[in-house]
Amino acid sequence: xxxxxxxxxxxxxxxxxSFAQETEPQITTEQEVKVGPAIPGGGEEKKKEKKWDHYIxxxxxxxxxxxxxxxxxxEVNNPYFLKHSFSHVNMKGMFNVAFGYAYSRDEDKxxxxxxxSDLSVKTGFGFAKALGKKFQLGYGxxxxxxxxxxxxxxxxxxxxxxxxxxxxxxxxxxxDLSYGGGLQASFTFNIARNVLVGTExxxxxIFTDSKLxxxxxxxxxxxxxxxxxxxTTLNEQTxxxxxxxxxxxxxxxxxHF
Amino acid sequence: MKNNVYLAxxxxxxxxxxxxxxxxxxxxxVPRTTLDLPDIPYDYEGILPGIGQLGRVLFYDKxxxxxxxxxxxxxxxxxxxxxxNTALSTGFENMKTSRNAPPIQNLAPGIxxxxxxxxxxxxxxxxxxxxxxxxxxxxxxxxRPVFNHVEMGARTTTExxxxxxxxxxxxxxxxxxxxxxxxxxxxxxxxxxSFTGSITSNSSKFDLVGINxxxxxxxxGLDLFFGKYDCGSCHSLSTPNGYSVSTGSTLLNIGLNADYxxxxxxxxxxxPADNGKFKIPSLRNVVLTGPYMHDGRFASLDEVLEHYxxxxxxxPNLDDRLKDQxxxxxxxxxxxxxxxxxxxFLNSLTDxxxxxEPKFSDPFKVN
Numbered sequence: 001x002x003x004x005x006x007x008x009x010x011x012x013x014x015x016x017x018s019f020a021q022e023t024e025p026q027i028t029t030e031q032e033v034k035v036g037p038a039i040p041g042g043g044e045e046k047k048k049e050k051k052w053d054h055y056i057x058x059x060x061x062x063x064x065x066x067x068x069x070x071x072x073x074x075e076v077n078n079p080y081f082l083k084h085s086f087s088h089v090n091m092k093g094m095f096n097v098a099f100g101y102a103y104s105r106d107e108d109k110x111x112x113x114x115x116x117s118d119l120s121v122k123t124g125f126g127f128a129k130a131l132g133k134k135f136q137l138g139y140g141x142x143x144x145x146x147x148x149x150x151x152x153x154x155x156x157x158x159x160x161x162x163x164x165x166x167x168x169x170x171x172x173x174x175x176d177l178s179y180g181g182g183l184q185a186s187f188t189f190n191i192a193r194n195v196l197v198g199t200e201x202x203x204x205x206i207f208t209d210s211k212l213x214x215x216x217x218x219x220x221x222x223x224x225x226x227x228x229x230x231x232t233t234l235n236e237q238t239x240x241x242x243x244x245x246x247x248x249x250x251x252x253x254x255x256h257f
Numbered sequence: 258m259k260n261n262v263y264l265a266x267x268x269x270x271x272x273x274x275x276x277x278x279x280x281x282x283x284x285x286x287v288p289r290t291t292l293d294l295p296d297i298p299y300d301y302e303g304i305l306p307g308i309g310q311l312g313r314v315l316f317y318d319k320x321x322x323x324x325x326x327x328x329x330x331x332x333x334x335x336x337x338x339x340x341x342n343t344a345l346s347t348g349f350e351n352m353k354t355s356r357n358a359p360p361i362q363n364l365a366p367g368i369x370x371x372x373x374x375x376x377x378x379x380x381x382x383x384x385x386x387x388x389x390x391x392x393x394x395x396x397x398x399x400x401r402p403v404f405n406h407v408e409m410g411a412r413t414t415t416e417x418x419x420x421x422x423x424x425x426x427x428x429x430x431x432x433x434x435x436x437x438x439x440x441x442x443x444x445x446x447x448x449x450x451s452f453t454g455s456i457t458s459n460s461s462k463f464d465l466v467g468i469n470x471x472x473x474x475x476x477x478g479l480d481l482f483f484g485k486y487d488c489g490s491c492h493s494l495s496t497p498n499g500y501s502v503s504t505g506s507t508l509l510n511i512g513l514n515a516d517y518x519x520x521x522x523x524x525x526x527x528x529p530a531d532n533g534k535f536k537i538p539s540l541r542n543v544v545l546t547g548p549y550m551h552d553g554r555f556a557s558l559d560e561v562l563e564h565y566x567x568x569x570x571x572x573p574n575l576d577d578r579l580k581d582q583x584x585x586x587x588x589x590x591x592x593x594x595x596x597x598x599x600x601x602f603l604n605s606l607t608d609x610x611x612x613x614e615p616k617f618s619d620p621f622k623v624n
Contacts, residue, residue, distance in 0.1 A: 247518070
């Protein structure tokens with residue numbers, strides 16, 4: 001999971017999968033107005049043999065930020081960049097799945113290396129309600145899961161008075177495993193046929209199990225006696241539960257098919 | 258239909274590429290660090306030279322962080338009046354702090370030389386520390402970052418003490434500071450707080466030449482600062498902390514947002530009437546301390562002035578001085594010429610001695 005290629009492949013597979021599910025030819029007319037997945041319109045049903053409705057959403061904040069300079073008002077703390085909602089035409093609600101992954105690696109000249117990977121997944125079931133022809137309100141329940149890990153390596157080599165070296169290699173590994181669930185609400189707007197923009201808010205209760213492990217290896221050579229090596233380890237585990245609110249500041253670009 | 262899938266796929270690809278930061282190249286050999294101290298310790302204001310010297314070493318020693326990656330000086334950089342030149346600083350795991358690192362200057366009570374008569378009601382009270390004023394005792398405050406889980410990540414005091422004992426230079430430095438070479442956590446706190454408290458800025462142009470020595474543009478800026486725009490009713494120049502004591506409230510809301518994501522004092526005490534309240538920052542060296550505000554949202558002084566000019570938002574706790582007659586958020590409508598004058602005046606508060614003073618500089622040399 002540490003490899004960006006994997007994510008791209010996953011993302012593509014995901015969209016590919018949804019595509020594969022509806023290979024039957026569609027007989028849709030230009031005039032038809034789509035309002036949302038929860039309104040698998042009775043009238044539409046006979047026009048086509050479409051069985052599944054899919055909505056693929058991509059969080060657009062970063063992309064937008066590069067195009068227009070957004071007002072720095074609120075930070076975006078929605079970790080999901082890919083959302084997929086789908087429903088069967090005969091079904092009242094819809095299934096929601098969302099996925100987010102971040103990876104970064106940093107190295108500096110002083111010998112500091114850090115690796116971060118952050119995975120967020122959620123799934124749930126919800127309903128949508130049309131507000132006029134252009135707007136939809138969605139709401140539902142979600143189960144969420146997250147896994148974040150950070151590793152850092154530091155190497156410090158110290159030359160001290162009178163000769164000799166003292167070098168220390170420190171590795172820290174921390175991981176946060178979180179799971180929980182709660183309410184989710186979304187608001188979408190049709191900007192074109194089958195293209196929507198939306199935002200979502202959530203209120204989840206999340207348990208987090210955090211671990212920190214620090215390992216230090218010290219190589220000490222005072223120039224006279226041979227190198228002495230000492231290793232120390234620190235292990236810490238903490239568990240906590242907290243309510244977490246995500247404000248509707250992330251913007252999703254959603255494709256319907 | 259097919260096109261939509263394509264579009265989604267391509268957007269995903271771009272997204273992932275934006276999100277994944279590219280890694281930099283690694284330098285093969287590890288650089289060697291040495292400690293470069295003067296033969297005779299420098300003089301520090303109000304404290305013993307040995308203590309100042311030990312404090313200086315501790316301030317720049319990455320040993321104080323759990324993985325030897327970060328020192329106080331990593332976030333509090335001398336070149337920027339001991340503030341950080343990024344909106345949010347990076348801690349020991351490369352994670353961001355939640356607020357902007359403020360400058361460190363004139364924090365010890367009573368060490369500042371005031372260039373003009375003491376205003377009525379002024380007392381040398383201890384400064385409020387942190388953006389929400391949650392600490393006021395420097396000696397306890399300076400060790401908070403060491404144990405902060407984003408900043409330096411240390412877990413216990415014993416762990417820090419035993420790490421310091423492993424460093425070959427401390428026995429001697431503790432002996433010079435305290436008379437014997439015993440390394441204790443309390444001594445670490447004393448040295449570090451004494452050093453940070455001794456970081457004094459009193460050599461800006463404004464300090465040296467006084468009100469009458471400023472040039473025309475600067476004087477014009479000063480008049481606007483205290484007169485027309487009344488910045489001086491909050492930002493004082495005559496108090497070491499930089500906030501005006503006559504007004505009473507040193508933590509207040511300036512309408513940066515209609516709804517703050519970080520509520521400052523309100524988040525600390527849970528009182529909604531304090532939401533969005535932050536400490537009035539000192540404007541000493543303000544030209545150097547950007548990005549500005551508690552979250553570093555403004556990159557330049559122009560943007561700050563733009564906020565006061567037309568960006569103040571209505572907020573239930575917005576300070577009265579930033580409201581118009583009808584109780585709405587005020588727009589100061591600062592003209593460009595006035596902005597230039599204000600910035601020229603703020604420039605006169607820059608102390609270049611502070612930023613170059615060897616006794617406050619990083620003694621660790623990496624080669």
